[in-house]
Amino acid sequence: MSRQGRKMRKLPRSLRFYVAASTFYAAMVFLAVQYIYTVQLAESGLIVARHDTGDLLASIQLVSFVVWLGISLIAAAIMHRLATALAGARSAEEQKEQELGSIFGLSAALAGPLELEEIGQHFLAAVRNALDPSVTAVLIAYDDVLEAFRTVGAEGPQANRLRGQTYSTAGLATAIRTRVIDHRRPFLVPDTAADAETWTKLAQEMPQVAGARSFAALPLVSRDRLVGALLVISDRAGALVADRVQMPMIMGQYVAGSIHSALSVSDAESRAEREALVNRVAQQARASLDPDEILRGTVDALGRVLGVSRAIVSSGVSEDDLNVSYEWDAPGVEPVGRGARSIPVAQFAARLGRTVVVNDIRQDRRFAEGTKDDLKQRGVVAVAATPIRVGGQLKGALALSQIDRPREWSANDVRLIEAVAHELRVAMTSAEAFEQQRRAVAELERLNRAKSDFVSIVSHEFRTPLTGIQGFSEMMSSEDLTLDEMKEYAGDINKDAQRLNRMINEMLDLDKMESGRMQLHEEAVDLNAIATESADRIRPNAPAHPVTLRLDPALGTIMGDRDKLTQVLANLLNNAVKYSPKGGEIVVSTRVEGAAAHLVVRDHGMGIPKEALDSIFERYGRVESRATRNIRGTGLGLPIVRQIVQLHGGVVWAESTVGEGSVFHVTLPLAARSSAVAEAAS
Amino acid sequence: MIRKLVQTALRATTHEVHLAENGAKGLALIERVRPDVVFSDVAMPEMDGFAMADALRAMPELAHIPIVFMTASVQREQIDECFRHGAAGHLAKPFTMSELRVRVAQFAKS
Numbered sequence: 001m002s003r004q005g006r007k008m009r010k011l012p013r014s015l016r017f018y019v020a021a022s023t024f025y026a027a028m029v030f031l032a033v034q035y036i037y038t039v040q041l042a043e044s045g046l047i048v049a050r051h052d053t054g055d056l057l058a059s060i061q062l063v064s065f066v067v068w069l070g071i072s073l074i075a076a077a078i079m080h081r082l083a084t085a086l087a088g089a090r091s092a093e094e095q096k097e098q099e100l101g102s103i104f105g106l107s108a109a110l111a112g113p114l115e116l117e118e119i120g121q122h123f124l125a126a127v128r129n130a131l132d133p134s135v136t137a138v139l140i141a142y143d144d145v146l147e148a149f150r151t152v153g154a155e156g157p158q159a160n161r162l163r164g165q166t167y168s169t170a171g172l173a174t175a176i177r178t179r180v181i182d183h184r185r186p187f188l189v190p191d192t193a194a195d196a197e198t199w200t201k202l203a204q205e206m207p208q209v210a211g212a213r214s215f216a217a218l219p220l221v222s223r224d225r226l227v228g229a230l231l232v233i234s235d236r237a238g239a240l241v242a243d244r245v246q247m248p249m250i251m252g253q254y255v256a257g258s259i260h261s262a263l264s265v266s267d268a269e270s271r272a273e274r275e276a277l278v279n280r281v282a283q284q285a286r287a288s289l290d291p292d293e294i295l296r297g298t299v300d301a302l303g304r305v306l307g308v309s310r311a312i313v314s315s316g317v318s319e320d321d322l323n324v325s326y327e328w329d330a331p332g333v334e335p336v337g338r339g340a341r342s343i344p345v346a347q348f349a350a351r352l353g354r355t356v357v358v359n360d361i362r363q364d365r366r367f368a369e370g371t372k373d374d375l376k377q378r379g380v381v382a383v384a385a386t387p388i389r390v391g392g393q394l395k396g397a398l399a400l401s402q403i404d405r406p407r408e409w410s411a412n413d414v415r416l417i418e419a420v421a422h423e424l425r426v427a428m429t430s431a432e433a434f435e436q437q438r439r440a441v442a443e444l445e446r447l448n449r450a451k452s453d454f455v456s457i458v459s460h461e462f463r464t465p466l467t468g469i470q471g472f473s474e475m476m477s478s479e480d481l482t483l484d485e486m487k488e489y490a491g492d493i494n495k496d497a498q499r500l501n502r503m504i505n506e507m508l509d510l511d512k513m514e515s516g517r518m519q520l521h522e523e524a525v526d527l528n529a530i531a532t533e534s535a536d537r538i539r540p541n542a543p544a545h546p547v548t549l550r551l552d553p554a555l556g557t558i559m560g561d562r563d564k565l566t567q568v569l570a571n572l573l574n575n576a577v578k579y580s581p582k583g584g585e586i587v588v589s590t591r592v593e594g595a596a597a598h599l600v601v602r603d604h605g606m607g608i609p610k611e612a613l614d615s616i617f618e619r620y621g622r623v624e625s626r627a628t629r630n631i632r633g634t635g636l637g638l639p640i641v642r643q644i645v646q647l648h649g650g651v652v653w654a655e656s657t658v659g660e661g662s663v664f665h666v667t668l669p670l671a672a673r674s675s676a677v678a679e680a681a682s
Numbered sequence: 683m684i685r686k687l688v689q690t691a692l693r694a695t696t697h698e699v700h701l702a703e704n705g706a707k708g709l710a711l712i713e714r715v716r717p718d719v720v721f722s723d724v725a726m727p728e729m730d731g732f733a734m735a736d737a738l739r740a741m742p743e744l745a746h747i748p749i750v751f752m753t754a755s756v757q758r759e760q761i762d763e764c765f766r767h768g769a770a771g772h773l774a775k776p777f778t779m780s781e782l783r784v785r786v787a788q789f790a791k792s
Contacts, residue, residue, distance in 0.1 A: 456757065463754035464684065467776035471687040474779050479694065492686070581728055 018079075023072040030068045034061055102126050102247075107254050116141060116262040120153030123255045127230065128155055130247040132239060137248075138162045141220075141228035141259055143411075149228065152259075158233055162208055164408075173205035180219045180229050186245060187217040191237040209233055214240040218249055222256035227263060274416050277305055281423040294424070295326040302400070302420045303328045306413055309403035310380075312336065313388075313424065314343055315396035319350040322397060333403060334378070342374035346397035349385040353394075355414055357384045360406035375401075382407035384414065386421045390429045398424060450619065454635075461503060465496035472496075506636050510619065513643035520561040520647055524671060527565065527597050528555055531588050534569035544583030545576070545603075552591045559671045564644045571637040572601040572664050580605025584661070592670070596650070599666040607658035616654065617642040641666075684752065684775075688721060691779045697790055705729025709737055712744060719789035720749045721773070721782075724764070735767040748789045752777070 038061075109122040120139040127137045136156025140149040149172065154162040169177065175198060179187040192199040192213050203210035212233040220228045230252055234240055281298040295313055303311035309330050316322040324341045344367055349356040358364050359382055361375055375383070385399035398421045472489040475481070481489070512518040528551040535547045558565075569588075576586045584604030591598050608616060619639045641664075645652040649669050656662035685701045692699050700715050702708040705722075706729040712720060720738075724731040731751055739745050748770030753760055755774075764772050771785055 456755065460754040463775040467684060467752075468687055470776040471691065471779055475690060478779075489690075 018083075020076070022079075023076050026068065026072045030065060034065070102130055103251060103254060106251055110255065110258040114258060114262060116152050116259065119255060119258045119262055121155075123230075123251065124153055124155040126251055127232070127248045130251065131232065131244060132234070132236075134234065134236065135239065136162070136233040138231040138233070139220075139228060139259075140165075140167065140231065141263060142226060143263075152228070156233070157235070158211065162231075165208060167206075171206075173202040175202050176206070176217045176229070180217045181226060184219040184221050184226060186219065186242075186249065188240060188242060188245065189215040190239075190241045193237060211235070213237045216240040216245050216248075218245060218252055220252045220256040220259060222260035225260060227256050227259045273305060274412070274419065277301055277416065278419045278423060281420050282426075292326065294428075298420055298424060299326060299398070300328045302416065303330065306400060306416065308400040308407075309333045310336070310401045312343065312346070312399045312401070313396060314341075314346055314399070315388075315428075316350075317394055319347040319394070322346055322350060325396065336378065342371070343385075343397070343399060344371040344375065345383040345401075346385040346387075346399040349399070350387045350394055350397050353387055353389065355384065355386040355418055357409040357414060358382055359408055379403045381405055382409070384409045384417055386414075386417050388421050388425050388428065390425055395425065395428055395432075454619075458503070458507070462500060465499045468496040469493050469500075506640060510636050510640050510643060513640070513647060514619075518643075518647060520564065522559050522561060524557040525560045525562050525565055526555075526557055527590055527599060527668070528553070530562070530566050530569055531590060531599070534566060534573055535588055537570070538573045538577060542577040542586075545580060546585050547573070548585060548587045550587060550589035552589075555590050555592055555597055555670075557671045558597055558648070558668045560648045560668065561644075564647070565668075568641050568644050568666065569599075569601075571641050572666075575637055575664075576601055576603035576605065576662075579603065579662070593667065595670055596667040597670050599668070601664045601666075602661065603663075604661040607660055608654060608656040608662050609658055610656075613654050613656060617652070684723065688782065691782055692786060695783065695786065697786060705731060705734035705737075708734050712738065712747065713741075716744070717747065718791050719770075719786060720747055721785075722749055722751055724751055724753050724760070732763070732767045735769065739768050750785050750789070 103126075106122060106126045110119060120141075124137045124139055128135055131137075134157065136154065136158040138154040138159070139152045141152045142148075143150045143166075148169065149167040151163060151165045151167075154160075169181065172181065176187055179185050189195050189199055189202070189212075192203075192215060199215075202215075209215060209231065212235065214234040214237055216230075216232040218230045218232070219226055220230060230248060232240055232245070232248065280301060299311045299313055310333055311328040312324055313326040314322040315325040321340075322343060324336055324338050324343065327335055327338065329335050345356055345358055345361075348366065358367075361367065361372055361381055361383065380401045380403055382402035382405070383399060384401075385397055387394060388396045388398060398417060400417060472493045476486060476489050509518070531549060531551060535549055538545075539547055573586065573588070580586070580603045582605075586604075587600070587602040589600045589602075617638050619636065642652050645666055645668065650667050652664065652666045654662055654664050685703070689699045689701060697718075698715075700711055700717065702711045704726045708720070708722060708726075709729070722731040722734060726734075729737075731749075735749050735751075738747065738749065749768065750771040750773055751764040751767075751769050752773045752775060753764065755761070761772050761774075770789065773781060773785060
């Protein structure tokens, strides 16, 4: 206003100068004419001749001069009046024009779709231009998603303190809430010192504006909806009075519409985008039962929509065993890698059972310095993580991270992340259920196959001794036999019966051991002695297989079940003979290896293919090939060996080269030295 | 055991019984004695019954000798496999002595 005030005084001053100048000019002209007239009268001799004529002339001159002067002054006064009136009219028109201009300028600037922030910039600039550049103007807009007033922009000396603020409806001062938000009327405190009572209360509720000497809060209403408010702060008492805030009010009416549509557009856009993503996630979750595929389709999309650096899905049933199970990285971002990784924010979210957002991990005191190290090393600055829970049970966590810069996670982001986590939950549950079922079915199929294999193997193995029993007993009953023959056949029948019995016991033993019902009769056992006995027992049945012993005399004793360990040796030696149909040396050796006894049985038989080295220890895991087809066995020998060794706290494994032979290793923990010494002493 | 059983079961008959412990030895024995009928296990060390049968079929002068397989399996596939390898007959374990004698009578010439 002061600038316009100065303008108004300038115009009359120049006018006065003009009036004075023209009066002076008129006077000069009058004097000049008077002079010439006098000189000519003198030349004509009129003045010289008549003295009284001179007096008359002088008085005529004086009167006419006074008349001229009077007329000039009157003219000057009239001109001055006129000029003043003209200047006043011109200035009022100009101001109105300027004010209108700024509104038109504003509305022109706001024409067309604009971002909320841009609208704020134009509006605040116009407001400060209309008021006074020393005021601070703040535009806050109501955010439906946040359910709070968000500061769209702030301009002026105190703007820095006010930018980025969010006010929940309850966070606004009561006076502003009642008057501006509820009643949609402007709220003014022209002089905060004069209205100390109101102001102290307000300053307490909203410390951000406490420093103001003059304050105004104006509602912004569009289509009957309160879209936001304009806060104006001045450090000059009386700066903001009802008359002065008329202009910002009028501008506010223009701006409110734009804010409304910008809000609606951004609302609609983000809602549409969010809904589209969530729909896509849900669709994908329904379309696929492969967890990896679901994650690929959903987590990748989420990462891209949010523009984060990395999205991680971890799985686990407790915060401490969360393992990275899926990862999406923005182009150029180094992957973290699957498996156990330090993911403190996801763990924190899992512990709290809710979403955790970290805008800047470097400033976040919730995380101990030590736990941040890994994140820092990976350059992670901001993280948002949410747990994935199924039926109250933790299943994993979804975490999004921003590298190299802080990030303000908006309520929108959080909702989106939670929505995706929710869909993932559904997807993971169904996929898990399907996977479980698939596994159960596969396991059943495997068991069923194993069972029928077993039935055919067992029936095959059982039929041969049964043939003997049936045949010999048939002959004994139908033919005339000598006593010796009778005895011989009875012996044969007995042998076959024993063989059957042994096979049945093997099956039962394995069942017992596998179900943990086998009791070991532990005593101090000399493994060397067992090896020697077992070798002696096999030799008569294996003339083509020389059995060599290389036993370590310093082996010591182990605590174990003598019968069961004998079974281990017998089974390994039997296999060595059975699977070396062409004969060949069999070497049994023992040695001490740390606190364990290491037993090795080496043969020079057909060998075992690499891929079968583990499965041979499985029930019915016999290698089925043309070479082994004719080798009898229930397929239980090695599973029994493994069970016994494991019951003793040992390990068994095999090495082999096909065509050259196999080596079976058994390690068993040695008895503590003291007990071995006690044994020796007794 | 089965060898001993077969030998004992046929002792009372007029047939001559020769025994071999695997396919390779069986083949050599067949070549030597030219039997009327061969009874063979399928599962044998070194050379199994099927390999022996295949070898026998490849020898023109021995190809006509009938082979009866004694199998522990009663499954259709394995019985079929016996016949694919040129078996003249099949005995499923456990078999009775009379079954064995019927088979011998069926193929033996004397």
